[in-house]
Amino acid sequence: MGLRFGRRVLGVIIFMAVAGVLLAHFPSDAPAVAYAQTAGACPGQHRDVSLPLTDLGPANYRRMDGQTTEFTGGLYPDGSNVRPPVHEAAGQALAAHIVPRGPDGTEDSANGRIVLISLGMSNTQSEFQNLMDRTHRNPEVNPQLVLVNGALGGQTADRWIDSNARAWQEAELRLTQQGVTPLQVQAAWVKQTLARGGPFPAKALELQADLLAIVHNLHDRYPNLKIVFLSSRTRSYLYDRGLSPEPAAFETGFSVKWLIQAQIEGDPALNFDPGSGPVVAPFLTWGPYLWIDGENPRSDGMTWTAQDLAEDCTHPSSEGNDKVGEMLLAFFLNDTLAAGWFGAAGSGPLEAAVITPTHPAAEVAPAPPTVAPPSTEPAELAPSPSVEALGPPVSGAASSAWTDGRVQIALLVGVVILGLSVLLVVARRRSN
Numbered sequence: 001m002g003l004r005f006g007r008r009v010l011g012v013i014i015f016m017a018v019a020g021v022l023l024a025h026f027p028s029d030a031p032a033v034a035y036a037q038t039a040g041a042c043p044g045q046h047r048d049v050s051l052p053l054t055d056l057g058p059a060n061y062r063r064m065d066g067q068t069t070e071f072t073g074g075l076y077p078d079g080s081n082v083r084p085p086v087h088e089a090a091g092q093a094l095a096a097h098i099v100p101r102g103p104d105g106t107e108d109s110a111n112g113r114i115v116l117i118s119l120g121m122s123n124t125q126s127e128f129q130n131l132m133d134r135t136h137r138n139p140e141v142n143p144q145l146v147l148v149n150g151a152l153g154g155q156t157a158d159r160w161i162d163s164n165a166r167a168w169q170e171a172e173l174r175l176t177q178q179g180v181t182p183l184q185v186q187a188a189w190v191k192q193t194l195a196r197g198g199p200f201p202a203k204a205l206e207l208q209a210d211l212l213a214i215v216h217n218l219h220d221r222y223p224n225l226k227i228v229f230l231s232s233r234t235r236s237y238l239y240d241r242g243l244s245p246e247p248a249a250f251e252t253g254f255s256v257k258w259l260i261q262a263q264i265e266g267d268p269a270l271n272f273d274p275g276s277g278p279v280v281a282p283f284l285t286w287g288p289y290l291w292i293d294g295e296n297p298r299s300d301g302m303t304w305t306a307q308d309l310a311e312d313c314t315h316p317s318s319e320g321n322d323k324v325g326e327m328l329l330a331f332f333l334n335d336t337l338a339a340g341w342f343g344a345a346g347s348g349p350l351e352a353a354v355i356t357p358t359h360p361a362a363e364v365a366p367a368p369p370t371v372a373p374p375s376t377e378p379a380e381l382a383p384s385p386s387v388e389a390l391g392p393p394v395s396g397a398a399s400s401a402w403t404d405g406r407v408q409i410a411l412l413v414g415v416v417i418l419g420l421s422v423l424l425v426v427a428r429r430r431s432n
Helices: 003-026 030-038 085-095 123-136 165-178 202-221 250-264 318-334 405-431
Strands: 060-062 068-072 114-120 145-149 185-191 227-231 283-286
Touching: 030 060, 068 085, 085 227, 085 283, 114 123, 114 165, 123 145, 123 185, 123 318, 145 165, 185 202, 202 227, 250 283
Parallel strands: 114 145, 114 185, 185 227, 227 283
Antiparallel strands: 060 068
16 A cells, blocks of 8 residues: 555656646746846946947947957948938838738728738847837827737747748747738838857858848748838847847847848849849848947937846846837838838828937048957857747737746646645545
């Protein structure tokens, strides 16, 4: 009898352990989102990194380590922050075709939807969620617009290269949860990065290559996608080492700049114009430029302090999410390629979305780029993949209960209680 009881106890313990492991591996974003919102402020100190690309203009970029590069600022070629006229005209022509569509992709002005989807990692998710909160029941926003938060915690750019990767599958699920289809996706906001620092320009070129694969996947998965708005990272208060340190965070701006510039210059691998050959990519343009050099005011007066970051000095705090959410909303309501379909009927751009540099840097004689030695720090793992909570949707079904960490905790507690109950019943029967 004692041996039999011991086996039963051992069986219950094994069951509880296996159940706990399985529950721990169910995707959950609640911890990541809660961390970004409630953790203490970043303890990092401000160090000058660089002028923002929007203020650097045609001057050469000099790294924090003193390395002078041949690469200049500006969001677009020639140090400009304004889309070249030909690219602007092409974008406006495509934006005119962003209209409400039914589930089958056909135009439906009465009941159709326009889907704007986000893709990226945890920062992108929390920032886009802030935008979703701002657009919900907002009279300035087109009521037929549906925002779908496809960004995913821990899913850096390298995890979106495979078009069948888990990240893409989760994005499809979120479309379904919002009551829309891939054929209704017509615009995307992409903000991506790679974990850890690295030599320049090698690290930035690696991200550019990953972004190229991502926009190809976007083109293949969403046939009615017209425009992809890209943003680079926000400022980090980590330097050289860590999850996403400076100056690598700043240098993600070059990845975006070079990708868009390649399309402007006619790279066949990024062709969006049927008149120029096979279409293999959507139209690419800058979304809002988010990077600010910490406490140094940008030309628009904005700063990014340690209070804008969570305790890890990488993810945005609630204050940081608010700043980015405000920039996103202002951009989409005002940009010439977005205002017509993002804003309510009859609205248009309030003003051109142009940032004029007011702090020009001194011109530095170009020098061939040198590659900094790789960091000797042990490789730091990116955050484990997790499916981040959708939060209140603009429309459509609520997010799955399995994506709520509180449900997982409740289930785990339930398993423990069940196991203890079984032990109690067995003990009572044995005593009888």
